[in-house]
Amino acid sequence: MKGSNKATVLTLAEKCKNILVSNWQGYLNTIKTDAQGSKENIYTSKVKYIIRKGNPLIWVPEHELHNVNTIIDERGSFSVASPYPGPLGKLLKSMNKFPVRVALTGDVVPVKDKKAESAANYLKEMMLSEEKALKEFNYTVSGVLSSSNHFSTTRSENLKELIDGGENYVIYKFNLSSCMFVDGNGGTHEVDFEDMEKCKAGLLAPYSAKLIDGINQSEARRRGLILFCFIYLNVNARDAYMLSLDRKGFDVLGKVRNKVTGDEIDEYQWKQFRITFKEEAWDIESFCQQLVEMEEDAIKKVSSYSGLG
Numbered sequence: 001m002k003g004s005n006k007a008t009v010l011t012l013a014e015k016c017k018n019i020l021v022s023n024w025q026g027y028l029n030t031i032k033t034d035a036q037g038s039k040e041n042i043y044t045s046k047v048k049y050i051i052r053k054g055n056p057l058i059w060v061p062e063h064e065l066h067n068v069n070t071i072i073d074e075r076g077s078f079s080v081a082s083p084y085p086g087p088l089g090k091l092l093k094s095m096n097k098f099p100v101r102v103a104l105t106g107d108v109v110p111v112k113d114k115k116a117e118s119a120a121n122y123l124k125e126m127m128l129s130e131e132k133a134l135k136e137f138n139y140t141v142s143g144v145l146s147s148s149n150h151f152s153t154t155r156s157e158n159l160k161e162l163i164d165g166g167e168n169y170v171i172y173k174f175n176l177s178s179c180m181f182v183d184g185n186g187g188t189h190e191v192d193f194e195d196m197e198k199c200k201a202g203l204l205a206p207y208s209a210k211l212i213d214g215i216n217q218s219e220a221r222r223r224g225l226i227l228f229c230f231i232y233l234n235v236n237a238r239d240a241y242m243l244s245l246d247r248k249g250f251d252v253l254g255k256v257r258n259k260v261t262g263d264e265i266d267e268y269q270w271k272q273f274r275i276t277f278k279e280e281a282w283d284i285e286s287f288c289q290q291l292v293e294m295e296e297d298a299i300k301k302v303s304s305y306s307g308l309g
Helices: 013-022 066-072 087-094 113-136 139-145 156-160 192-196 206-218 220-235 286-306
Strands: 025-033 039-052 055-061 075-081 101-110 170-183 186-192 237-246 251-259 268-277
Touching: 013 075, 013 101, 013 139, 013 192, 013 206, 013 237, 025 055, 025 066, 039 066, 039 113, 055 075, 066 101, 075 113, 087 113, 087 206, 087 237, 101 186, 113 156, 113 170, 156 206, 170 192, 170 268, 192 206, 206 220, 206 237, 206 286, 220 251, 220 268, 220 286
Parallel strands: none
Antiparallel strands: 025 039, 025 075, 039 055, 055 170, 075 101, 101 170, 170 186, 237 251, 251 268
């Protein structure tokens, strides 16, 4: 297990695709239009969506101003952040650190009649498939997910309101024209459009929020992250949280001591570290299996270091 390099991290396009599939809500921006037809300002609201054939399908409530704006001008932008559930969100806020996100520009085009019906049916099928998968995961996966908040981290649970009939929606397809990856410090990185069209999200992506929350809500699993920092990175961490994950490994926020000299008081700060897998984890079961094996390996090594093994 080593720190990050080109061989152990995803491309920007893969990161963007994973973020889009891992979340279910984002911020839609359209150009606000007044009665005289002049274009002023931007109207923004949080909306729910799914990804189909590489493009966002967005459900906009009928009362939203977007439905008027897009009649006059279809241009819009859409921003989606990597999920940051539970304690991770509070930690990032305390650090003044942003979750990484995707910023898209393109046209917001209404989906009508049979295509809208097809989109709604696709949503229902996706939700049923995800709920079925969650019930059928093996013991190892269930053990990792058991500490997670089901209602705040499960995509199907958060999309239920779209089909419950409590509100009427207009469905839009967001046709991409450009994509930017925004890192945790607010830096922007343009993503090649052809790369975005070619690459696909990993099978882990739909469950990443639940996996991250399950790990971060478990004291035992967080102790495991601390051991990973020590065993695999030679870093002494006082505390640790999982920040993100993908098929090649995961990013950890570790609370480590600053280097001090003389009479300075020891201080701790959160730093990001990358831990990579020996083999790529192509689905949730292989991810959880490797995580558990790494925990067992780390415990054995720590025991042998302390003379207890």
